[in-house]
Amino acid sequence: MELRIDRAIVAEARRLAQAIVEPVSAFIATHSTHSVERAVLRLFGADGVGSDEAPVPNLALERIGSVRLASGVARWIGAGVAETGGAPSDMARALAEGRLDVASFDNVPERAARAALAPHVALALGRIAARREERRERLARLPQSPPPLLYVIVASGNIYEDRTAAVAAAEAGAQIVAVIRSTGQSLIDFVPFGATTEGFGGTYATQENFRIMRAALDDVSERLGRYVMLTNYASGLCMPEIAAMAALERLDMLLNDSMYGVLFRDINMKRTFVDQHFSRMLNGFSGIIINTGEDNYLTTADAVEQAPAVLASQFINEEFALRAGMPQAQIGLGDAYEIDPDLEDGFLFALAQAQLARQIFAAAPLKYMPPTKHMTGDIFKGHLIDAMFNLTSVMTGQTIHLCGMLTEAIHTPFLADRALSLENARYVMRTARHLGDDIELKPGGIVERRAERVLREALALLRRVAEMGLMESIAAGTFADVKRAPDGGRGFEGVFARAADYWNPFEDALASAGLSSVAG
Amino acid sequence: MELRIDRAIVAEARRLAQAIVEPVSAFIATHSTHSVERAVLRLFGADGVGSDEAPVPNLALERIGSVRLASGVARWIGAGVAETGGAPSDMARALAEGRLDVASFDNVPERAARAALAPHVALALGRIAARREERRERLARLPQSPPPLLYVIVASGNIYEDRTAAVAAAEAGAQIVAVIRSTGQSLIDFVPFGATTEGFGGTYATQENFRIMRAALDDVSERLGRYVMLTNYASGLCMPEIAAMAALERLDMLLNDSMYGVLFRDINMKRTFVDQHFSRMLNGFSGIIINTGEDNYLTTADAVEQAPAVLASQFINEEFALRAGMPQAQIGLGDAYEIDPDLEDGFLFALAQAQLARQIFAAAPLKYMPPTKHMTGDIFKGHLIDAMFNLTSVMTGQTIHLCGMLTEAIHTPFLADRALSLENARYVMRTARHLGDDIELKPGGIVERRAERVLREALALLRRVAEMGLMESIAAGTFADVKRAPDGGRGFEGVFARAADYWNPFEDALASAGLSSVAG
Amino acid sequence: MNPVRPYGDTLGDGKVQLSFTLPLDWSEAADEAARQLVAKMGFTEVAVSEGRSIASGFSFFVVYASTPVSVDLAAIAVTSLRTHGLSMDEIDALVRARVGRKLRIAGACIGTDAHTVGIDAILNMKGYKGDYGLERYKEFVVFNLGSQVSVEDLARFAKENAIDAILASQVVTQKGSDIQNFTALSELLEADGIRDRTLLIAGGPRMTNLLASELGYDAGFGRGTLPSEVAAFIAQRFSEHR
Amino acid sequence: MNPVRPYGDTLGDGKVQLSFTLPLDWSEAADEAARQLVAKMGFTEVAVSEGRSIASGFSFFVVYASTPVSVDLAAIAVTSLRTHGLSMDEIDALVRARVGRKLRIAGACIGTDAHTVGIDAILNMKGYKGDYGLERYKEFVVFNLGSQVSVEDLARFAKENAIDAILASQVVTQKGSDIQNFTALSELLEADGIRDRTLLIAGGPRMTNLLASELGYDAGFGRGTLPSEVAAFIAQRFSEHR
Numbered sequence A, B: 001m002e003l004r005i006d007r008a009i010v011a012e013a014r015r016l017a018q019a020i021v022e023p024v025s026a027f028i029a030t031h032s033t034h035s036v037e038r039a040v041l042r043l044f045g046a047d048g049v050g051s052d053e054a055p056v057p058n059l060a061l062e063r064i065g066s067v068r069l070a071s072g073v074a075r076w077i078g079a080g081v082a083e084t085g086g087a088p089s090d091m092a093r094a095l096a097e098g099r100l101d102v103a104s105f106d107n108v109p110e111r112a113a114r115a116a117l118a119p120h121v122a123l124a125l126g127r128i129a130a131r132r133e134e135r136r137e138r139l140a141r142l143p144q145s146p147p148p149l150l151y152v153i154v155a156s157g158n159i160y161e162d163r164t165a166a167v168a169a170a171e172a173g174a175q176i177v178a179v180i181r182s183t184g185q186s187l188i189d190f191v192p193f194g195a196t197t198e199g200f201g202g203t204y205a206t207q208e209n210f211r212i213m214r215a216a217l218d219d220v221s222e223r224l225g226r227y228v229m230l231t232n233y234a235s236g237l238c239m240p241e242i243a244a245m246a247a248l249e250r251l252d253m254l255l256n257d258s259m260y261g262v263l264f265r266d267i268n269m270k271r272t273f274v275d276q277h278f279s280r281m282l283n284g285f286s287g288i289i290i291n292t293g294e295d296n297y298l299t300t301a302d303a304v305e306q307a308p309a310v311l312a313s314q315f316i317n318e319e320f321a322l323r324a325g326m327p328q329a330q331i332g333l334g335d336a337y338e339i340d341p342d343l344e345d346g347f348l349f350a351l352a353q354a355q356l357a358r359q360i361f362a363a364a365p366l367k368y369m370p371p372t373k374h375m376t377g378d379i380f381k382g383h384l385i386d387a388m389f390n391l392t393s394v395m396t397g398q399t400i401h402l403c404g405m406l407t408e409a410i411h412t413p414f415l416a417d418r419a420l421s422l423e424n425a426r427y428v429m430r431t432a433r434h435l436g437d438d439i440e441l442k443p444g445g446i447v448e449r450r451a452e453r454v455l456r457e458a459l460a461l462l463r464r465v466a467e468m469g470l471m472e473s474i475a476a477g478t479f480a481d482v483k484r485a486p487d488g489g490r491g492f493e494g495v496f497a498r499a500a501d502y503w504n505p506f507e508d509a510l511a512s513a514g515l516s517s518v519a520g
Numbered sequence C, D: 001m002n003p004v005r006p007y008g009d010t011l012g013d014g015k016v017q018l019s020f021t022l023p024l025d026w027s028e029a030a031d032e033a034a035r036q037l038v039a040k041m042g043f044t045e046v047a048v049s050e051g052r053s054i055a056s057g058f059s060f061f062v063v064y065a066s067t068p069v070s071v072d073l074a075a076i077a078v079t080s081l082r083t084h085g086l087s088m089d090e091i092d093a094l095v096r097a098r099v100g101r102k103l104r105i106a107g108a109c110i111g112t113d114a115h116t117v118g119i120d121a122i123l124n125m126k127g128y129k130g131d132y133g134l135e136r137y138k139e140f141v142v143f144n145l146g147s148q149v150s151v152e153d154l155a156r157f158a159k160e161n162a163i164d165a166i167l168a169s170q171v172v173t174q175k176g177s178d179i180q181n182f183t184a185l186s187e188l189l190e191a192d193g194i195r196d197r198t199l200l201i202a203g204g205p206r207m208t209n210l211l212a213s214e215l216g217y218d219a220g221f222g223r224g225t226l227p228s229e230v231a232a233f234i235a236q237r238f239s240e241h242r
């Protein structure tokens, strides 16, 4: 089942996406954020909490102060290592606890600081590379079933109940498990610490929670003879830190969108643009597949109307990811089956959109999100809408398939909801496995006309954004009907201009290694 | 979505079906049955019960005795009318009650008997024609929604609960309501009388029950502004009588298969062949669409394996119906979605079969039966299997669509089961309304290869049956793995050879009117 | 884990999903009626997640709620008939060794029930889900009387043919017709004086071993039964008791 | 038809469908545990139509059963807020005539809840399902404070802006977070001394008017609410009481 697509339009759209992202890249290159710097600390092994349960990376940053921070946190940690011979993580803790005065390092020459950190940078990257290699080895030994890869969420708020749920889901056929974060975590400017049991609508993303889930899934992977992937969320105020933690704990995927936080969480756009870049560099190097959030356009607005925005956003997200050095194979662009069940031929519309993305982003592991908006308390009807979504996915060869829950409108999934949902996907995908291969779309038919129209309108949208500039377009409400000011929103205070001597050793290492080849 | 079909094979299959049915037709032409004769009585208005709750038609036949019966019951009723000037129905009752001695009519000349009945025959046919005209008028005034026509069953055992259920179903979108008969009714050699409230797994088919349902559905039809059809079952020991009652009470469809009773109820084959012919003549004239029972091949055996048998049976049923003078537009050939849900690409197999029937019997109002055999107590899974069935139906343009019930493996439908089931069909058929039109099947693909194979194997099966003879083939277990002896099974005692002066005025009238033109 | 209680997403939460129809047009009061009804059943945290008219005078509801009820597993005395671990050959060998003669088995779908697929699955050579039917066993002589067999005919057949085990099937259960027929059969065998020497087995999708024993049967087999499970039971019973 | 009881296919049959998970591997004993559990809940004619393992240590069941419980419709005191029959113009006219000034309304999605679609549906011009939102009414001055608004901020805003009616939304209900936030808001308004002069309205998919009144709110609106229903309620309350 192939759509006949005008390749010239696609090429033009990609060109426009480059033009849109280019000026933002210039901003990114000259700025850093608190979270980027905290991520650097975490990569050096900084962890734990100090007074008031505040995380060490946050406390250390405070002690360094905004003036010195303009040179990058590495500058000061490096100086400490050069002076004391201690480990970078010890420096961070000592700073956090006030046992070390950063002013005393002002005189350590830049070159000494850099030299002192060099082995630690190599060590940190080596650790991540090892995790990545470990994933490769496991995947080879415990091969996954072919895509669409069935993905479910756990969200009890309690990491231990989540673990039970995740293992049960894996046994029931899940190939990817995502732990949904507690409401509000994306808006807090630090990463909580330790195992947590009290979240609302989700469970806190902490490094210990990552570890607990990874261990449980590794365990069940061995038992089932197939590797079960683990996913969490990066987008938010701590994108780079979560990317760092995920790299260290061998998560396999991360929700990571270049604009989600801005549009849907009122996070400052400059903050997000800088954060997403460094976090994606890390994702790229650690072999983590990102999942972008185009589905969010459809949960608040009409799917038919927003379809061009989804496609436009996919082009932009792709471009941002490529610029962070990510290979296509790790760019999980998002889409969702949010079509109105009352719309005649709605299924054909959804098919058009899904197939369009499939052909345009042929090498990307597309992420296909289930119906949510039109799900109601009628679980029987909901199960059917999910079935049509499952059918669309298998027909269009989506890669990452989030299983819809019949109880979507009621509660975060019960254990049995997940089992029923996986059964739904497995059944539909089995009984119609090769349907997509067995048919052709009629030229000029409903599907083809719809796809053409979406592509044309996405192009027009990209053209408008390119003319106006991305930040200005967002300010004008071009995306998701939401208006955000370039200097408004949460986390703006954590954005700063890089000083002339700014230094981020990981950025340098990853950039000079030619990330896409490292990651390839 | 068109299959490329070898038309020569189809033509050859039709030729074989003619060759198969031809010798059976010769048998039919020279025989009659008790039920045919009772149907004649009913057409003349005979009704009610006598002693022991035995129906008047049965009692009358008994009194006439087998020797006289060889001339046909009309001969004696006609004689009575000629002699007494009373109505035919009075004759029947008088005979039944022993108030009249049939021997006293022996001397009434055949011609007098025939002449006396002529106006009553015209009257009876006029009454049926009026019912048919009434249907036409209502359908024009209260148009149905376009096919697939959603068809549900009611089966509480109690005609009044059934009525409640039927009206509720109509409101929920049903376009056809069938009242399922009580277990065992097809094996009793009379038609029960009056309104009934005690059936098992279904409700007795009685003329009064027909009336009650027809009135309720006429009522709701007016209210909804669309005509709701009523269906019941003919196949069994009383096919012709039920056809007569259905004609009089304006049922719109009847289950009427040329072999179902033989194979699945162990009814004598000669009995069934003769009965189906006259009942179909009546169905044809009364504008009733028949539903054949090919689905039954699939409830006991494997759907993939039995597919050719289904197609072969469709050809045979078609030929029998055409010979009874039925127009294509009233021949609702059966098929069912009984594909194993665990079979990879099972949906594609079902699609192939459904589309094959659609193209071969292009003018027939195909009847598509839902999943039953693979339904389990898991109502959630069952609802999904029904959804895939609904999808197949709308993609292949089936006409009469029996809605599957999520509780199929549990109980005869609850009121809510029907509502959920109709919602399922309406949703799937709306969201994928034109999918079938929007795609082409890949040449040499799974669907096309499957269809080819089924057609080829059906041809081979028909060839074997044509060589062996239909009765002998059934005796040899060719259909549904069931072996039935030509003179075995229930109701054989009710088959008799027509005497030289045999007379069935309705048969004559319908045949000479050139039924298919009458009915056209 | 004992006592056990339904599990939603947290141990002990008691979560249950319910759906039902009320003979009412939908309104907010109908939603509240649904809520109260479920509360009156003893559930807590009752949430009516769906309520709507499905026809005039009828509304359908989907409800989630917590039950305080739990069951004590230790008190559940279900002897599993279905775990035996014997192969066909082992079962035949058992009969040969311990019974010393072929066992005579009669099966039928009784009353007006015509659903033979289930009993055929147990009896026919071919069997069910790759498990051979009783006809294939060397030490069983099987009579499959088919469908719609009256209990009188079955009892007579058993008497006249020295049947060791009767296998009665009932698939139609509407209005308790299965219970009626099963009961009639066992009473008739009792009256005929052959109940004692006959192993009486009931089967069908709604049958459980517990229900069968309540009906005075020696065993009952429900949905998903494999022929070998029935074969093993018969063989073991005859090798132990007779 | 009173009292009412669930309807399967016959009036009074009390049929209910249930499904739940037990923390047990499947076995015949697990089926029986499911049956006993439902029987202990007070149901009769319990039929376990499905039971199977869905993961190690967990089994899923589908059960049909009859309940003896019924509810007395007459005793259900639900005043429907949602049937008013007033058009937008009529509501505006009512406020003009009986209140004589514009009503000031503040809406927010409180706590950490970011689900604004529901409250937006009520407030935004555009409205919901073809029914205009409160912003479109001439006699309402609407402040939509958006999402993740702390109850403190909302209370302060109400005080400082002479708000007549507060519309608080909660969509996330997990672990009772909605109840906590709603309660905190009403307590804060009480403490601030502005509860009396403010009409306090709760909304969200799980809200009912009954629950809202239990929480000390003036009204509660649940799934499917139309803006005009809320508008009519506000207008009527202010024309009656103040």
Ligand code: B12
Pocket (backbone or CB within 6 Å): B155, B180, B181, B182, B183, B184, B200, B201, B202, B264, B296, B299, B300, B372, B373, B374, B375, B376, B407, B408, B409, B410, B411, B412, B413, C112, C113, C114, C115, C116, C117, C118, C119, C121, C122, C128, C166, C167, C168, C169, C170, C171, C172, C173, C174, C201, C202, C203, C204, C205, C206, C221, C222, C223, C224, C225, C226, C230
């Ligand atoms: C196939 C089928 C038919 C076929 C039967 C063909 C045949 N030769 O058997 C046909 C089309 C003829 C038919 C007709 C009817 N059917 Co029917 N049918 C079914 C269907 C789809 C499948 C049954 C089946 O074959 N299951 C597969 C077998 C292997 O499973 P099983 O029977 O449970 O058997 C297993 C175990 O229970 C056990 N077992 C069974 N018996 C025994 C006996 C012993 C001794 C032992 C040890 C074990 C054992 O072992 C078997 C293997 O594991 C069911 C729905 C469903 N999906 O279950 C409806 C169903 C059983 N039918 C039903 C009805 C109502 C009818 C009719 C009465 C409808 C009508 N009015 O026309 C008729 C009348 C038939 C009659 N006189 O009995 C209802 C029964 C409702 C109820 N609970 O009372 C059902 C549930 C459908 C429904 N929801 O309405 N049916």
Ligand code: B12
Pocket (backbone or CB within 6 Å): A180, A181, A182, A183, A184, A200, A201, A202, A264, A296, A299, A300, A372, A373, A374, A375, A376, A407, A408, A409, A410, A411, A412, A413, D112, D113, D114, D115, D116, D117, D118, D119, D121, D122, D128, D167, D168, D169, D170, D171, D172, D173, D174, D201, D202, D203, D204, D205, D206, D220, D221, D222, D223, D224, D225, D226, D230
């Ligand atoms: C859209 C959506 C989102 C969007 C929200 C975008 C936005 N700007 O609103 C996004 C993607 C951001 C999102 C995020 C999350 N969501 Co969300 N989401 C949904 C979804 C799909 C639809 C909700 C919706 O818009 N309904 C449509 C509106 C019109 O209906 P409504 O809200 O019921 O409103 C009507 C009435 O209730 C009433 N009403 C509502 N409020 C008020 C107020 C007043 C005063 C009045 C009078 C009336 C009224 O009027 C409205 C019109 O009739 C639901 C699932 C579903 N299908 O319901 C999940 C759902 C609500 N989300 C859920 C969760 C858990 C989350 C997350 C916490 C997940 C996570 N950890 O990432 C996050 C966190 C967000 C947060 N901090 O709150 C859960 C909540 C579970 C629970 N019962 O607690 C749900 C049920 C999904 C699920 N099954 O897990 N979500």
Ligand SMILES: Cc1ncc(COP(=O)(O)O)c(C=O)c1O
Pocket (backbone or CB within 6 Å): A181, A182, A183, A184, A185, A186, A187, A233, A234, A235, A236, A255, A256, A257, A260, A265, A291, A292, A293, A294, A296
């Ligand atoms: C790309 C992306 N990131 C993050 C999130 C979750 O963010 P939060 O934790 O803010 O709800 C989502 C949710 O849909 C998302 O799509």
Ligand SMILES: Cc1ncc(COP(=O)(O)O)c(C=O)c1O
Pocket (backbone or CB within 6 Å): B181, B182, B183, B184, B185, B186, B187, B233, B234, B235, B236, B255, B256, B257, B260, B265, B291, B292, B293, B294, B296
């Ligand atoms: C053609 C046909 N006739 C009749 C019946 C019903 O017959 P009975 O009443 O014998 O169950 C069926 C049932 O499936 C059928 O397919």
